[in-house]
Amino acid sequence: MNIEPVDERDSGWEDPRPRFRVYFFAGDEPGYATWTYDITDADVLEVARWAQREAGADRMFAVALVRDDIRPSGDGRERGLVWLLGMDANDNPGTEADQLRQATMRRRRGRQLVLAEDA
Numbered sequence: 001m002n003i004e005p006v007d008e009r010d011s012g013w014e015d016p017r018p019r020f021r022v023y024f025f026a027g028d029e030p031g032y033a034t035w036t037y038d039i040t041d042a043d044v045l046e047v048a049r050w051a052q053r054e055a056g057a058d059r060m061f062a063v064a065l066v067r068d069d070i071r072p073s074g075d076g077r078e079r080g081l082v083w084l085l086g087m088d089a090n091d092n093p094g095t096e097a098d099q100l101r102q103a104t105m106r107r108r109r110g111r112q113l114v115l116a117e118d119a
Contacts, residue, residue, distance in 0.1 A: 021046045021081060024059045025089040025105075032089050038066065044084060048114040050086075057110035062086030085113075102111040 020039045025032035039047050043082045047063055055061040064081035071078045093099040 010044050017041070018044075020044065021064045021066050022047060022051045022054075023062045023064070023088060024051075024088075025061070026059045030059075030090055030092075034090065034097075037061055046117075049116065050087060051096055052111075052113055055109070060086070060089055060105045062088065062105065 017040060020042065022037045022039060024035040027033055039050070042050075044063070050078075051061040051063055062083065063085040064083050067080050067082060068077045069080060070076075083101075087098065087101050089102060089105060091098070093102050
């Protein structure tokens with residue numbers, strides 16, 4: 001993990017209504033069965049709580065921020081993902097960081113990452 005101080009005024013836009021995508025993976029090796037859901041009107045902790053509850057003890061999950069950006073060619077928009085927790089477990093882990101991310105997803109299976117909201 002790298003941490004560096006920044007000027008909080010360096011951002012040019014905000015999105016007050018983010019769209020999150022949650023992936024669930026079942027199985028024991030790549031080629032996992034996959035279920036995917038988009039969630040709006042929630043913050044990332046609410047999404048993570050829901051995902052861990054839905055995943056239960058048997059499935060892995062990953063959470064991404066969905067972004068619609070202008071294509072480099074300038075011809076329309078293209079949807080993309082910013083991974084917040086985990087990654088697509090069916091992707092080939094091409095780097096050491098991806099291998100670690102996938103191993104971490106397997107270890108997290110069935111564990112509570114985000115505590116339940118206070119009542």
